[in-house]
């Protein structure tokens with residue numbers, strides 16, 4: 001099956017009804033995506049400088065965000081431990097000693113991966129290496145099959161010279177193999193290494209029809225999919241189909257201070273306060289300062305009044321998403337934290353104990369929010385410059401995805417009002433800048449373990 005990434009599976013702009021999320025014990029553990037004994041090895045395939053490590057790292061980050069345990073096994077790291085300073089001949093495929101050492105590194109990585117699975121530590125492993133010959137791929141397939149591990153081969157094929165060159169420059173000259181070396185000499189050495197791999201490289205083709213694979217050609221311009229086996233594999237494939245590497249930024253802002261924020265109430269659909277209104281007026285200027293003159297971007301808001309009012313002076317295309325509405329606090333909607341602590345002391349304590357998993361009576365948990373935000377993340381991956389005006393809990397979850405923040409910490413992150421956050425994805429990390437508007441606002445942040453009853457005054 002051949003698909004282009006255009007127009008395939010547009011995510012729905014609908015919120016998952018709370019009823020569908022409720023479970024009797026009001027706690028969800030794991031996203032329950034697949035039988036627990038599933039083991040998938042995602043096998044990267046491709047010449048050096050085709051973005052394999054970047055793809056691997058993004059897939060792991062995405063899976064972690066969804067609470068799916070995953071880990072990358074990078075064969076290069078095993079090779080570097082055994083051969084820290086490879087000579088120019090090391091990568092010459094006609095050199096049997098180099099070939100033997102490279103195979104030994106692959107074996108060590110696969111052995112560790114098998115051990116990791118057998119200890120029940122994870123669902124998805126990523127084997128990050130060139131795996132550029134049919135015989136190497138067959139060896140991995142047979143080895144995995146013998147261990148009861150499914151394989152999903154992911155080939156990144158790229159003949160766009162500009163993309164390859166920028167990858168060589170940006171990523172590889174910062175590789176541990178080239179620490180302290182002249183960047184020009186390092187790039188030259190790396191190009192020679194690629195030439196050696198090119199001599200033996202075999203793209204995945206029809207005679208490997210029994211393999212489960214996805215071929216990403218020129219970073220998703222064209223995608224070829226073969227023999228996808230199950231739901232989890234198809235989710236990984238769908239994620240891969242949405243990736244692009246065009247330079248772009250994502251801006252995040254909470255709505256301006258609301259009337260509810262002023263009185264310390266949570267949830268609701270209140271209007272902006274006077275200071276919140278001032279932030280809405282200041283936001284176009286802040287965005288111009290951060291994005292530069294004439295940058296085209298799209299604004300996403302929730303369907304709640306406070307985000308729509310905050311975005312209304314921005315002269316960009318706007319889209320309202322139900323999925324960006326604030327975490328549903330159920331029976332606590334419209335109460336202050338102090339009122340919740342008095343009316344539902346046990347719930348208040350439980351939320352502090354495990355804020356990520358705690359589900360409000362008749363409402364949602366942070367874990368529920370992550371599930372309903374998945375289409376947003378997919379759409380963000382497909383898009384270019386986006387400004388999201390949303391809520392405290394939602395912003396924490398989106399931020400956690402880009403910045404790889406672990407679950408225990410993400411619901412406790414401080415995200416102040418009247419602050420514009422700019423995130424710029426780079427090859428191996430996301431760059432962050434914050435711009436604070438000079439407009440005071442209350443703090444809606446409550447520290448773990450602090451009694452809300454003594455905090456009442458702080459909110460106003």
Ligand SMILES: O=P(O)(O)OC[C@H]1O[C@@](CO)(OP(=O)(O)O)[C@@H](O)[C@@H]1O
Nearest residue numbers: 254261266267326329391392393444
């Ligand atoms: O998970 P916690 O830390 O309670 O933060 C979420 C809360 O933040 C608030 C403000 O306190 O969001 P919002 O930015 O939409 O006003 C509440 O409406 C919401 O329940």
